[in-house]
Amino acid sequence: MTFYHILAKSKIIIIPNPLILVE
Known part of the structure; x- marks a missing residue:
């Protein structure tokens, strides 16, 4: 796991990473 x-x-x-926010 990263x-x-x-x-x-x-x-x-x-x-501020959109991918992280969505996840």
Whole structure:
């Protein structure tokens, strides 16, 4: 599991990435 994937699963948004926000 990638770091960004963990952020998405944790609902933690650190960087303004539309893909992360949607996820």
